[in-house]
Amino acid sequence: MKTSMTPDARAALESAGYSRREFLASSGALIVTFSLADLAGTPGTSAAQQGGRTAASLLDSWIAIGADGTVTAYTGKCDIGQGMFTAQTQLIAEELSLPVNRVTLVACDTAVTPDQGVTSGQQSHPANFNHSNLALAGATAREALVKAASERLGVPADQLVAREGAIVVQADPSKSVTYGDLIGGKKLTIPLSPTAKRKPASEWTVLGTPVPRIDLPALVTAQFQFVHNVRVPGMLHGRVVRPAAVGATLVGVDEASVAGLAGLVKVVVKNNFVGVVAEKPWHAIQAARRLKVTWTPGTGLPAQKDFYEQLRNQKPTRDTFLINSQDMDATLAAAASVVKATYVYPYQSHGSLGASCAVADVQGNKATVWSPTQGVHPLKHSLATLLGLQPENVRVIFVRGSGCYGINGADTVSLDAALMSRAVGKPVRVELSRRDEMAWENYGMPFVIDQRAGVDATGTLIAWDYEGWSAGLGGRPSYDRPGNLITGRLAGFEAAPLTPRSPAPAPTDPLDNNRNTVPSYLAGCVTGRCLGAGTIKSERVLSHRVASPFFTGPLRSPERLQNTFAHECFMDEVAALVKADPVAYRLRHLGDPRLSEVVRAAAKAAKWDTRPSPKPDARRTGVASGRGIACVVYEGGNGWVATVAEVDVNQDTGTIDVKRFVVAQDSGPCSNPDGMKNQIEGGTLHSMSRALMEELTWDDQKVTSVDWRTYHTFPLGFRIPVVESVLINRADAEAAGAGEAAATVVAAAIGNAIFDATGARIRRAPFTPERVKAALTLRPV
Amino acid sequence: MGIDEDGFRAGHARGANEAARLFTTRIGHMSQIRLIVNGHTHTLDLDPATPLLYVLSDDLGLRGPKFGCGLAQCGSCTVIVKGQAIRSCITPVRTVAGTAITTLDGLGTLERPHPLQTAFVEEQAAQCGYCLNGVIMTAKALLDRNPKPSEEDISRAMSGILCRCFTHERMIRAIKRYADGRQA
Numbered sequence A: 001m002k003t004s005m006t007p008d009a010r011a012a013l014e015s016a017g018y019s020r021r022e023f024l025a026s027s028g029a030l031i032v033t034f035s036l037a038d039l040a041g042t043p044g045t046s047a048a049q050q051g052g053r054t055a056a057s058l059l060d061s062w063i064a065i066g067a068d069g070t071v072t073a074y075t076g077k078c079d080i081g082q083g084m085f086t087a088q089t090q091l092i093a094e095e096l097s098l099p100v101n102r103v104t105l106v107a108c109d110t111a112v113t114p115d116q117g118v119t120s121g122q123q124s125h126p127a128n129f130n131h132s133n134l135a136l137a138g139a140t141a142r143e144a145l146v147k148a149a150s151e152r153l154g155v156p157a158d159q160l161v162a163r164e165g166a167i168v169v170q171a172d173p174s175k176s177v178t179y180g181d182l183i184g185g186k187k188l189t190i191p192l193s194p195t196a197k198r199k200p201a202s203e204w205t206v207l208g209t210p211v212p213r214i215d216l217p218a219l220v221t222a223q224f225q226f227v228h229n230v231r232v233p234g235m236l237h238g239r240v241v242r243p244a245a246v247g248a249t250l251v252g253v254d255e256a257s258v259a260g261l262a263g264l265v266k267v268v269v270k271n272n273f274v275g276v277v278a279e280k281p282w283h284a285i286q287a288a289r290r291l292k293v294t295w296t297p298g299t300g301l302p303a304q305k306d307f308y309e310q311l312r313n314q315k316p317t318r319d320t321f322l323i324n325s326q327d328m329d330a331t332l333a334a335a336a337s338v339v340k341a342t343y344v345y346p347y348q349s350h351g352s353l354g355a356s357c358a359v360a361d362v363q364g365n366k367a368t369v370w371s372p373t374q375g376v377h378p379l380k381h382s383l384a385t386l387l388g389l390q391p392e393n394v395r396v397i398f399v400r401g402s403g404c405y406g407i408n409g410a411d412t413v414s415l416d417a418a419l420m421s422r423a424v425g426k427p428v429r430v431e432l433s434r435r436d437e438m439a440w441e442n443y444g445m446p447f448v449i450d451q452r453a454g455v456d457a458t459g460t461l462i463a464w465d466y467e468g469w470s471a472g473l474g475g476r477p478s479y480d481r482p483g484n485l486i487t488g489r490l491a492g493f494e495a496a497p498l499t500p501r502s503p504a505p506a507p508t509d510p511l512d513n514n515r516n517t518v519p520s521y522l523a524g525c526v527t528g529r530c531l532g533a534g535t536i537k538s539e540r541v542l543s544h545r546v547a548s549p550f551f552t553g554p555l556r557s558p559e560r561l562q563n564t565f566a567h568e569c570f571m572d573e574v575a576a577l578v579k580a581d582p583v584a585y586r587l588r589h590l591g592d593p594r595l596s597e598v599v600r601a602a603a604k605a606a607k608w609d610t611r612p613s614p615k616p617d618a619r620r621t622g623v624a625s626g627r628g629i630a631c632v633v634y635e636g637g638n639g640w641v642a643t644v645a646e647v648d649v650n651q652d653t654g655t656i657d658v659k660r661f662v663v664a665q666d667s668g669p670c671s672n673p674d675g676m677k678n679q680i681e682g683g684t685l686h687s688m689s690r691a692l693m694e695e696l697t698w699d700d701q702k703v704t705s706v707d708w709r710t711y712h713t714f715p716l717g718f719r720i721p722v723v724e725s726v727l728i729n730r731a732d733a734e735a736a737g738a739g740e741a742a743a744t745v746v747a748a749a750i751g752n753a754i755f756d757a758t759g760a761r762i763r764r765a766p767f768t769p770e771r772v773k774a775a776l777t778l779r780p781v
Numbered sequence B: 001m002g003i004d005e006d007g008f009r010a011g012h013a014r015g016a017n018e019a020a021r022l023f024t025t026r027i028g029h030m031s032q033i034r035l036i037v038n039g040h041t042h043t044l045d046l047d048p049a050t051p052l053l054y055v056l057s058d059d060l061g062l063r064g065p066k067f068g069c070g071l072a073q074c075g076s077c078t079v080i081v082k083g084q085a086i087r088s089c090i091t092p093v094r095t096v097a098g099t100a101i102t103t104l105d106g107l108g109t110l111e112r113p114h115p116l117q118t119a120f121v122e123e124q125a126a127q128c129g130y131c132l133n134g135v136i137m138t139a140k141a142l143l144d145r146n147p148k149p150s151e152e153d154i155s156r157a158m159s160g161i162l163c164r165c166f167t168h169e170r171m172i173r174a175i176k177r178y179a180d181g182r183q184a
């Protein structure tokens, strides 16, 4: 990519073999290619992650080994701070028996990397570390090299091994041939071989070890290029001017209000989209500040205090039965006791530390965008829709932004930059203000969940009935939906509509528990096939989706966290009712051995005090301490986790001090144990912040939690608990996800620990001191 | 309705008010400003009200200081001036003209990292790494004036620094590792 490429980007891509045509035309190479049919999805991968690819967007190779022995691997899963760059480099190094520093990984650039949808939902480990995609490409390349060496050396393939960039005769290591020599001047293109065998875990020396983060030395010395640091020759700076209220539309822009302002290049208006472009960031900030824009009043927002009542009554709805054994009323009528409770989870912000930023260069019918998006290929198509360009003329290059935890402002700011670059015909960099970032996000969804359960005379759960309401609008831009984001909507595109459906049709077979709507304790039977993790046979799970006044989208463990909060607190309530120990009671209703094992492992490591909750003789004033547990099979089959939380509750002030977390997690093989721990620690503390403090606020016109004074989290100086991780390494199991599972169970574990300490059940997140105190006053005397 | 709500009005921090006040000064007036950054002197033609952050990251192309909030609420933009960790997002460039400024870029290099930077690598203390600038520079200022900080001292110094990936535990460990190493 020509003149406007940043020096860093150019250098990185050129050293990585970006000029693939030149690369192929050079002396020789071995290329592992694939067809669309080979590009495997993973269990639980959403349609949005899979769908929408067109032939034109297909890039067809995973690995290229040059005649000089250099190995370049191409991946569609990027490093958003979770360590995927390092882990995937380890994977290729392992499969090709090379040191890590001899592998170059190129990630997420629509011009050179395969379309693997979105890097999200802890899908990267299952997608690329099993028997398809990147891992299979590594195995395919090694087998091809072994085969070529067998012919060259006249030694049967089963007597050869790959070692340090060469194929070596096992019995006589002096006989060997390097990858470079094998390839020589030849051009070998080999298809992905579905039968290629991966190296068994027992032989791993790189994968499965705590290889340090490859990017970290550059990060700590300020050499790392974030998207915020991308500089393109001739680049200008844009700033958006968002509406004054939700739903407000543009009445007029008074360009005279900024006439003659230093550095101002252009005021950009497209439908309701308004922005300014200037020579320097400070010029753009001032121009945006001064520009007089008139908006209609907003469409009005529901009063926040009544919001959840409205949520459960709002029409129309889209209703879905996940499970319906059709015997609920009868089973509950026959139950020895019936328990009911309602749980509430708020809208929350991604709240990235850095405001989102992107650089776009739209010239004529071509566009190049440097973006921190989680999905370069989907964004490329959405940009094409937004700009009216052919998708093949749009290139999106991932450059890391501030950690996103889902869809923060990364995609919307990419559209902002593209609109402004098109308007001025020059590259434009846009960095959002803190307020623009937080007032117009695709927030994590709010939920209201009613739970009902019946137990028999022996205290065993015999029925579980879930009914939940959530609100959604927009989401990821997908391959053709710029309107799923604020920028796209302002520019005249619609969000994906809510398709009303009521009553819900019968559940679909097989059970899809991708959003953990179904509690772990249910048998999960649909038309006789039972895919749940539990044993309860009388089961009903009904969800209602309504339209949200705010944009929503995936936020770390989207929906899974909200549902699990309700399931795991409720399980605790039932256990308390029948005076059972929360760990033992869980185990009694679980059928999935991997989930039982993490529950046991967490309890053991935490030295779990086996007894019912609440703690006997708990004091009713001052500080009380307690422990709670929660567990989940993430997405119903993509990671198993259990967490024990130990808390102190100050019953006079209502403050919660979490002292310790013990997390047991099974994600199949641990590809990088320290990376996995880092994700567990981060996910756990992030969710603690969400459970204790984070909540979107609004008035009758607009969002009011727009910075770190109005949206609360805890800083580095906060008294943080120890997070102890117990990694269950299943070397021979399928690779499952590791980035979000631990985040899923934290709110429930804390809520259960509060109950254990005080006897007060808190059913609404976040657990602010006021809410804790209110729950304490509701305790039976 | 005129737009008069952006990041600057939202902040209650002293710095934000300062930044808001600057809007009332004449815009676009340029002057020559001499900056000493990481030991190098630069003479630049600038609007003296420009927050230092933009000068460092845009005019000088440094990658250490970063924009997080522009409101003195997160620490991403931290640089060291006269031994103090300051927030460059709300510091008008004119107020630091002629004063030595140190950014993360100037602390150490890839080849010769500062031992505090090394401590962060040894503890593998980052996820996305966006916050590292604020964390390391704030810790550096603390440890320079107080080589043997107590837990309490570290907590206090770090009380205005955010890491939204929540790498808290490893980062505090890295700071302590460096402090302990210096005493050993």
Ligand code: FES
Pocket: B066, B067, B068, B069, B070, B071, B072, B073, B074, B075, B076, B077, B078, B087, B088, B089, B090
């Ligand atoms: S960017 Fe300066 S404190 Fe947040």
Ligand code: FES
Pocket: A081, A353, A402, A403, B126, B127, B128, B129, B130, B131, B132, B162, B163, B164, B165, B166, B167
């Ligand atoms: S590592 Fe991402 S914000 Fe700290």
